[in-house]
Amino acid sequence: MNCFCTGQEVALLNLIWTLNLYLTGTIAEFWINMYxxxxxxxxxxxxxxxxxxxxxxxxxxxxxxxxxxxxxxxxxxxxxxxxxxxxxxxxxxxxxxxxxxxxxxxxxxxxxxxxxxxxxxxxxxxxxxxxxxxxxxxxxxxxxxxxxxxxxxxxxxxxxxxxxxxxxxxxx
Known part of the structure; x- marks a missing residue:
């Protein structure tokens, strides 16, 4: 996958991922959005x-x-x-x-x-x-x-x- 992100974008993605894990206890729903x-x-x-x-x-x-x-x-x-x-x-x-x-x-x-x-x-x-x-x-x-x-x-x-x-x- 070709993904070129700035440091801010990576930080935002990590924050979203962490929040998703905290709120749902699973990453499956989060990652489907990444397709x-x-x-x-x-x-x-x-x-x-x-x-x-x-x-x-x-x-x-x-x-x-x-x-x-x-x-x-x-x-x-x-x-x-x-x-x-x-x-x-x-x-x-x-x-x-x-x-x-x-x-x-x-x-x-x-x-x-x-x-x-x-x-x-x-x-x-x-x-x-x-x-x-x-x-x-x-x-x-x-x-x-x-x-x-x-x-x-x-x-x-x-x-x-x-x-x-x-x-x-x-x-x-």
Missing amino acids: DIERITKIIEDIERYFKDLDYLNIKSKEDLKDRKNFYSLSMILFSITNRTIDLGDEIVSANKLGMPSTYKDIFRLLCRNNIISRDLERKLSTLVFYRNLLSHEYYDLSEKDVFDVFIRISAVKEFLEIVKTLLRKNK
Whole structure:
């Protein structure tokens, strides 16, 4: 989360936080107000648009990826979905002050450790991070099988989206 605050703003936020703790005994209601709803909404819209693009490609098997247009299109869409999923997870981690992730996988570990996502979903999303790194750094070594494997696994993002949407609805 990019937050540049003056000393006075930080002091005011700390005062509000302290008062909230004193009055309610909980920080949950306070932190929901710290979500950047506009940014989160944009990220969710991007991910949903990428899933529509994915449907448009109409990939059914890894043989469909022998067509290089399909291969590169699918690779880019999967990369984009995964990047925006990382952004979304980072927003939730930052807004809830869950810790400071040092890697992309740490984002999902923190969400799991704080009972926002299940251990199973953490593993699925962490696997997508692994593939995202392959897509971005070792693109030349990827096969149709690798890209199709990511394609099969990308549905975990939809599960994460539903969790985030539920979290936002609960805390309005």
